Amino acid sequence: MKMEDMPLSGLDNTRLEALAHDIYSELVEDACLGLCFEVHRAVKQGYFFLDETDQESMKEFEIVDQPGVDIFGQVYNQWKNKECECPNCKRLIAASRFAPHLEKCLGMGRNSSRIANRRLASSNNMSKSESDQEDNDDLNDNDWSYGAEKKAKKRKSEKSQNSPRRSKSLKHKNGELGSSVGAESYKYNYNTGISYETLGPDEVRSLLTTQCGVISEHTKNVDVYATLCPTRSQRCPQHTDEQRRAVRVFLLGPSAPALPDADAVVETDSFDIPEGQTLMSRLQWEDSPDISPTDSASSKASTNHSDSRKPKKKKKPSLGLNSGGGGSGSLAGGGSSSSQSNISISTKKKRPKLSAPSLSSIYDDLN
Amino acid sequence: MAARRRNHRPKRCFLSEATPPILVKTETSAFNFLWKSKTMSKESRMRATINQKLTEMGERERLKEILRARLTECGWKDQMKAHCKEVIKEKGLEHITVDDLVVEITPKGRALVPDSVKKDLLHRIRAFLAQHAS
Numbered sequence: 001m002k003m004e005d006m007p008l009s010g011l012d013n014t015r016l017e018a019l020a021h022d023i024y025s026e027l028v029e030d031a032c033l034g035l036c037f038e039v040h041r042a043v044k045q046g047y048f049f050l051d052e053t054d055q056e057s058m059k060e061f062e063i064v065d066q067p068g069v070d071i072f073g074q075v076y077n078q079w080k081n082k083e084c085e086c087p088n089c090k091r092l093i094a095a096s097r098f099a100p101h102l103e104k105c106l107g108m109g110r111n112s113s114r115i116a117n118r119r120l121a122s123s124n125n126m127s128k129s130e131s132d133q134e135d136n137d138d139l140n141d142n143d144w145s146y147g148a149e150k151k152a153k154k155r156k157s158e159k160s161q162n163s164p165r166r167s168k169s170l171k172h173k174n175g176e177l178g179s180s181v182g183a184e185s186y187k188y189n190y191n192t193g194i195s196y197e198t199l200g201p202d203e204v205r206s207l208l209t210t211q212c213g214v215i216s217e218h219t220k221n222v223d224v225y226a227t228l229c230p231t232r233s234q235r236c237p238q239h240t241d242e243q244r245r246a247v248r249v250f251l252l253g254p255s256a257p258a259l260p261d262a263d264a265v266v267e268t269d270s271f272d273i274p275e276g277q278t279l280m281s282r283l284q285w286e287d288s289p290d291i292s293p294t295d296s297a298s299s300k301a302s303t304n305h306s307d308s309r310k311p312k313k314k315k316k317p318s319l320g321l322n323s324g325g326g327g328s329g330s331l332a333g334g335g336s337s338s339s340q341s342n343i344s345i346s347t348k349k350k351r352p353k354l355s356a357p358s359l360s361s362i363y364d365d366l367n
Numbered sequence: 368m369a370a371r372r373r374n375h376r377p378k379r380c381f382l383s384e385a386t387p388p389i390l391v392k393t394e395t396s397a398f399n400f401l402w403k404s405k406t407m408s409k410e411s412r413m414r415a416t417i418n419q420k421l422t423e424m425g426e427r428e429r430l431k432e433i434l435r436a437r438l439t440e441c442g443w444k445d446q447m448k449a450h451c452k453e454v455i456k457e458k459g460l461e462h463i464t465v466d467d468l469v470v471e472i473t474p475k476g477r478a479l480v481p482d483s484v485k486k487d488l489l490h491r492i493r494a495f496l497a498q499h500a501s
């Protein structure tokens with residue numbers, strides 16, 4: 001039995017190996033036969049020699065193997081240095097930048113409208129804030145003092161962040177204010193002012209009639225850019241009338257003309273200075289709830305002053321303010337009625353009772 | 368007695384060697400029975416069984432596909448086609464026959480198979496045999 005097993009296993013191995021080789025040969029022959037049938041069919045159907053058409057076209061489409069050229073024979077950076085003339089703006093643009101330039105130039109790309117809208121919005125903001133200062137004076141005393149300031153400041157900062165014209169605006173502010181006082185200077189609301197050193201005395205005088213003019217705190221110590229507050233109103237909430245008078249004295253000499261009355265109530269030259277100051281401070285006290293914190297010192301002083309007067313005024317009946325305003329004559333005029341309404345609106349919140357008596361006392365003094 | 372019989376009989380049956388494997392496939396069951404009982408050695412029987420199993424389990428087809436893929440990717444097929452072109456140009460496009468091609472192509476084909484492909488295929492066959500041979 002054993003003898004049978006051993007040769008069998010030995011045979012089996014060699015037989016198995018032989019068997020494996022046989023199977024392998026079978027498979028290879030199968031593959032060759034398959035190929036032969038395929039080729040024979042292609043020959044008989046006529047599509048065996050299709051890739052060899054004729055010598056000419058073979059040579060024409062041969063693979064190119066030269067340096068600086070791809071396999072088709074084309075140069076790689078052929079369009080790199082070429083420039084094209086834009087049909088719209090007639091400028092010479094580099095070829096790789098031509099398509100984006102056309103987009104912006106013709107206003108037809110995806111982002112071109114966005115950029116244009118942004119530019120329009122920022123220029124609108126500048127003109128809009130300018131008109132706000134003039135128009136809302138009479139109407140919205142509440143909003144005028146602090147809210148509008150905040151809004152204007154926001155818009156201003158937005159504008160200066162986005163626009164590429166920031167450098168331009170700075171140039172205007174510093175250098176060319178003599179000529180551009182009219183338009184551009186008023187675009188810059190609270191953060192910037194007008195440098196008074198570049199202006200002549202007449203210009204300064206005219207400026208001071210229309211705007212607050214108090215030297216801005218943050219630029220006071222800077223020699224070059226000491227600026228006047230450009231708020232186009234004599235009732236700029238950031239500064240008191242005392243400050244305004246001081247500035248006028250400083251700039252125009254002790255014989256400075258009286259503070260003009262665009263919107264203000266009682267700043268006239270018929271007043272003695274101390275009386276005018278107390279009255280002014282009292283008026284400031286009326287507005288104090290809405291004044292910005294920079295004026296806290298002055299407003300506190302004025303509140304102390306007016307507190308002492310409170311008990312006296314309560315007893316007096318409330319007079320018709322219009323008559324009082326009319327009686328005062330030359331100065332108040334139209335401005336007083338508007339200012340009176342302003343004051344009444346501003347003080348409605350806190351001390352409605354006292355506003356009328358104090359005002360009436362003022363007009364009594366006047367008369 | 369079994370040993371004597373074995374010694375007397377040659378290792379490989381003459382008949383089984385002469386008949387190509389195709390005959391094994393096409394045998395009817397009766398003929399197969401007779402054939403096997405008379406002339407087929409154990410080895411032949413084993414071979415037949417193996418081949419049968421190879422076909423029935425689909426392993427043969429799989430091995431064929433693997434071989435074709437390997438030959439194509441190693442470039443054997445393109446070589447053979449180029450050789451065919453030469454043969455056809457030699458013999459003439461109109462009068463070429465399958466037999467001409469087969470005669471020309473097969474020996475060269477067998478020779479040109481890369482060693483890696485051959486080894487891989489043998490490895491697979493041996494694995495199959497080890498698994499299924501009795």
